[in-house]
Amino acid sequence: MKKIKSRLSKLTFVVFGLALLSFTQANKQTIKGWFLAGSKPESYEIGITKNKERNSNVAYLKSIKPNIKGFGTIMQNFEPKKFLGKKVKLTSYIKSKNIKDWAGMWLRIDGTNREKSLGFDNMQNRPIKGTTNWTKYEIILKVPKEAINIAYGVLASGTGEVLIDDFKFEIVSDDVKNTGHQGAIKLKEPTNVNFEESF
Numbered sequence: 001m002k003k004i005k006s007r008l009s010k011l012t013f014v015v016f017g018l019a020l021l022s023f024t025q026a027n028k029q030t031i032k033g034w035f036l037a038g039s040k041p042e043s044y045e046i047g048i049t050k051n052k053e054r055n056s057n058v059a060y061l062k063s064i065k066p067n068i069k070g071f072g073t074i075m076q077n078f079e080p081k082k083f084l085g086k087k088v089k090l091t092s093y094i095k096s097k098n099i100k101d102w103a104g105m106w107l108r109i110d111g112t113n114r115e116k117s118l119g120f121d122n123m124q125n126r127p128i129k130g131t132t133n134w135t136k137y138e139i140i141l142k143v144p145k146e147a148i149n150i151a152y153g154v155l156a157s158g159t160g161e162v163l164i165d166d167f168k169f170e171i172v173s174d175d176v177k178n179t180g181h182q183g184a185i186k187l188k189e190p191t192n193v194n195f196e197e198s199f
Contacts, residue, residue, distance in 0.1 A: 031059060037073050038155065044072030053134060054093070054165050061154060062097075062161035073106070074164065075153030080109070083143040083150065087174050090139045090152055092167040095132060101158030102127035107139045107180070110149040118144050121180020122155065128162070140172060140179045 030036075036046045043065040051058040061074045090107050104123030111118045119141040128137075143150065154164050 040070030043068045046074045058165040063159040071157040073155040080150045085145045093165045095163040097161040099160035103156040108151045
């Protein structure tokens with residue numbers, strides 16, 4: 001039974017990852033450098049608000065329809081030049097309000113084949129639910145040398161709102177454990193055949 005649940009959980013993780021690869025982008029950009037996307041971007045809005053707890057501006061992603069079967073995300077894409085071949089840690093602070101389904105920070109590393117990611121984590125195995133206080137979250141993934149794009153952001157599935165502040169990327173040691181899935185990479189020759197190397 002545990003094996004079946006584990007397989008179903010992994011399948012859901014993969015399916016949601018594929019959804020993030022094929023989302024729809026909303027045309028309206030309301031925050032410099034950021035855009036709204038997802039499977040149902042028209043059901044959400046993003047913006048900036050002042051927050052006394054953080055003593056700064058913070059971003060928000062919130063549902064604007066009562067029933068949503070899908071997700072919205074606030075996100076960015078950038079070239080991974082300075083992170084190629086390195087392991088990165090993405091952190092941000094998130095506060096949730098009435099998240100009915102789940103929410104999470106996410107990070108996706110793209111190669112030339114846009115149908116398969118080289119690395120992906122959306123926190124679906126450690127979701128944000130309901131109403132929570134400001135909490136620091138992290139994702140750790142290796143950025144292969146073949147990567148051509150890094151996409152990241154925060155998503156909300158279903159109704160509710162998330163407040164977001166202070167995204168940060170850091171390079172960490174290769175022996176720090178990944179939080180998500182590292183996709184398959186087409187190798188030029190047999191690699192790590194003695195299993196002494198890790199991501």
